[in-house]
Amino acid sequence: MTGETARYQPQITEPKWQEAWEAAGCFTARRDPARPKYYVLEMFPYPSGRIHMGHVRNYTMGDVVARTRKAQGYSVLHPMGWDAFGMPAENAAMQEGGHPAEWTYNNIKVMKGQMKPLGLSIDWSREFATCDPEYYGQQQAMFLDFLEAGLVYRKAAVVNWDPVDMTVLANEQVIDGKGWRSGAEVERRELTQWFFRISEFSEELLAAIDGLENWPEKVRLMQKNWIGRSRGLQFSFSTVDAPEGFERIEVYTTRPDTLMGASFVAVSPDHPLAKHLERHDTGIAAFNAECRRIGTTEEALEKAEKRGFDTGITVRHPFDTAWELPVYIANFILMDYGTGAIFGCPAHDQRDFDFATKYDLPIPAVFVPEGEEDAALAEAYVPPKSERVQYVRGFAGEEVQTGEEAVEAAIDFCQSRGVGQGVTKFRLRDWGLSRQRYWGCPIPVVHCDACGVVPEKKENLPVELPKDVSFDQPGNPLDRHPTWRDCACPRCGGKARRETDTMDTFVDSSWYFARFTAPRAETPTVAEDVAYWMNVDQYIGGVEHAILHLLYSRFFARAMHRTGHLPAKAIEPFDALFTQGMVTHEIYMSWDDRERPVYHLPEDVILHTMVDGKRVAVLKAQLVSNGETLEDRIDNTLALGIGTAEIVPSAKMSKSKKNVVDPVDIIARFGADTARWFVLSDSPPERDVEWTSAGAEATHKHLARVWALSERIAAMPEAGAAPGDADLLRAMHRAIDEVSRTIESFAFNKSIAALYTFTNVLSKADASGPVMRRAVRTLAQLMAPMVPHLAEEVWAMQGGEGLVTEASWPVADPAMLVSDTVTLPIQINGKRRAEITVAADATKEDVEKIALADDAVLRFLAGAAPKKVIVVPGRIVNVVL
RNA sequence: GCGGGCGUGGCGGAACGGUAGACGCGAAGGUCUCAAACACCUUUGUCCAAAAGACGUGUGGGUUCGAGUCCCACCGCCCGCACCA
Secondary structure, three states: OOOOOOOOOHHHHHHHHHHHHHHHOOOOOOOOOOOOEEEEEEOOOOOOOOOOHHHHHHHHHHHHHHHHHHHOOOEEEOOOOEOOOOHHHHHHHHHHOOOHHHHHHHHHHHHHHHHHHHOOOOOHHHOOEOOOHHHHHHHHHHHHHHHHOOOEEEEEEEEEEEOOOOEEEOHHHEEOOEEOOOOOEOEEEEEEEEEEOHHHHHHHHHHHHHHOOEOOHHHHHHHHHHHOEEEEEEEEEEEEOOOOOOOEEEEEEOOHHHHHHOOEEEEOOOOHHHHHHHOOOHHHHHHHHHHHOOOOOHHHHHHOOOOEEEEEEEEEEOOEEEEEEEEEEEOOOOOOOOOOEEEEOHHHOHHHHHHHHHOOOOOOOOEEEOOOOOOOOOOOOOOOOOOEEEEOOOOOOOOEEEHHHHHHHHHHHHHHOOOOEEEEEEOOOOEEOEEOOOOOOEOOEEEEOOOEEEEOOHHHOOOOOOOOOOOOOOOOHHHHOHHHHEEEOOOOOOEEEEOOOEEOHHHHOOOHHHHOOOOOOOOOOOHHHHHHHOOEOEEEEEHHHOOHHHHHHHHHHHHHHHOOOOOHHHOOOEOEEEEEOOEEEEEEEEEOOOOOEEEEOHHHEEEEEOOOOOEEEEEHHHHHHHOOOHHHHHHOOHHHOOOEEEEEEEEEOOOOOOOOOOHHHHHHHHOHHHHHHHHHHOOOOOOOEEOOHHHHHHHHHHHHHHHHHHHHHHOOOOOOOOOOHHHHHHHHHHHHHHHHHHHHOOOHHHHHHHHHHHHHHHHHOOOOHHHHHHHHHHHHHHHOOOOHHHHHHHHHHOOOOOOHHHOOOOOOOHHHOOOOEEEEEEEEOOEEEEEEEEEOOOOHHHHHHHHHOOHHHHHHHOOOOOOEEEEEOOOEEEEEO
């Protein structure tokens, strides 16, 4: 057969198989009590308008799991939806006009059109967007249930305020302390906002992490640290010369053992005392205002230079009333943590040390390394709490003890003297969900002059966003929409105003996984559906969600359970979690005549490897304008670097660096299977993978080789036997075993390596037609999760029954996996010097005898007896001289 | 600043504490071709002409018969830090 008529043509075959799957309803999820269920979920996308390679990688991984589980007989749920609320839609409306809904739904349409050609085994009948009123209406219903259950409340909280645009800014909209649009200095301002009482679950959310065995250890650690349980002492200092009402300052410390090393007290600029003082003291007012300009992120506060303002107030030390400590307002004290006030022990905290040095405060050491003398410190001495140290200013417990022991002893001592209480605190703060924006789920309450805050009646849900809004003025359009904003009080019928804050988009994504089990239901969830489908058996997404999204979802599952929307088994909604790495690409950069960087798209350069192995990127535009060929360029000016771009090693794909590879282009050129195979092949899934055009081309070639191999095998005789049959069958079972195990353990790069190995064996095998056919059909089955279209093609070519997508997963025969001999390396003093082949069931003694008789071993022994011989059966022999 | 992660050939990466470099890319040589492309075959960590050998997993120490893997210290890069999603 010539290459003319028979070729691997994904552009033709891929749509064909997608239609076949759709016609057969392969991916429609059904509750089937007779079968075990499997729920695979990839973190749903934000509809930005285009899919990127990260999506391809994420969804391909989920698809491998979904298709494998389906083949293994599970009833699979593999849904897809859209995390559709958020600021970009509003930004687009501001910049380009139009309406956020129009922008969002259009993006969804485009992105879905780009995703469909990937051939993912998604049940599209369950699709929804979080901006659908049907979805957010149910979310509002749950909000009301949470409100009734006491899981939501209002309190004042700090926001970034842009005084020119008169609007609240997100952290990412604050650049160097200035508003991104107005350029005005951003202020911290307090607003009354809605909060979820997530902190009520701190202890439980922390304790339950230990049960999340199939989560990555790093995510569990990050969550633990985020919740941040600490044990400490809360007590108050009595003040001297403080204003009325501030006779005491309550502080919290995790190191009460350092109380005798205290040298100052510091309160947050947002502390009631600081706020009181600023009303009467312009210096303090100016200092506090300065602090508030730093912003609201913890990062900014931590990185800012540590500064304080001496209030002139002092406090008495609890164990020595003659000892007075100055009270500062300090920019690094968070009002949200502890009591918003601390005592500083500069000897044993670097921040306090820097502060004390700056303000010339004493630095008395409380403890020193065992056996050392008390001496002046050049920096804070901060040993691990588990280390034994010698206390020179301790007041409780032994003189030499660990920090942990000393803390407990100090708490006991203080409590017995009536100085404070031992308390457990958490770093985790309540979740502020209010957003002063339009494009989010409206908070379904009204503010009535007579009744106060009144929940909307459930029969009036959803509280829909008004469509007639404009974004030509700063601020939230809901605030200035009179017919939407003004309403009747659900309780008294009097004049009332709707809440104009909308919900954080994290709320939308905190329960979508539950909604997928019954996406069209008229209640948030349906008992039978959540009972059958929950939990998510495998959740897959980016590590950037390791803390907030996952923690919020864990909280939501508990809150939903408490309000009757989820069964108890679903309070940890994700049984297994996998966090995948990014897709990166190298950057092509040159410089313009003013020495500014200019970035070039991958398709605008030709990559060439020079003889010395150096890679260069030649600018296509340069070749065209000079009328040159690549060869001319290589001969002439390449060495000079003219018309070439520097290759900067891989970086996260971003539009500004122009290193984005568009999946749509790749699919058009090579087909979806090439894109799918490549994103799985090179790197372990949890690590970043670098997209390279050479790799994509090589993948495509390999897939074409498999196609051609299948075609060759299809033409082989129907009957007969050949000497290589047994070897090929062994290789086949090894491949089944390896691919099955590596898919199970999320090592898809190794699955692909095993498929390469098996394909290489298969193409060189000296086996008969029937065995070859059997092997290549198995190859199709093993490849199907990764490259389902090609697998169908091969399956059909070999006369496979029905669709390979519907075929059951092959099982390796253990008897075919063992061999009768084994090759062992022999080390001499830990260095490999020889190898021997012995029977797989040889005894240690036999192996030792054979090893010691080996030529190389005899040469090294030179007649002497070995000191020791270590035989690890099946692995290695080590002879120690 | 705090928290978390990652460092292995020219490149992506393999390796229950047991033969470092599986598999793929790239490169070199060959077959085919008028020639090229494609395809196929062989080689490919570094040093040495080759053999033998030596050296090799970011750096420096340590534990072990044996360390990429475990421990300590350091260096570099990446991610998160509560209103981006």
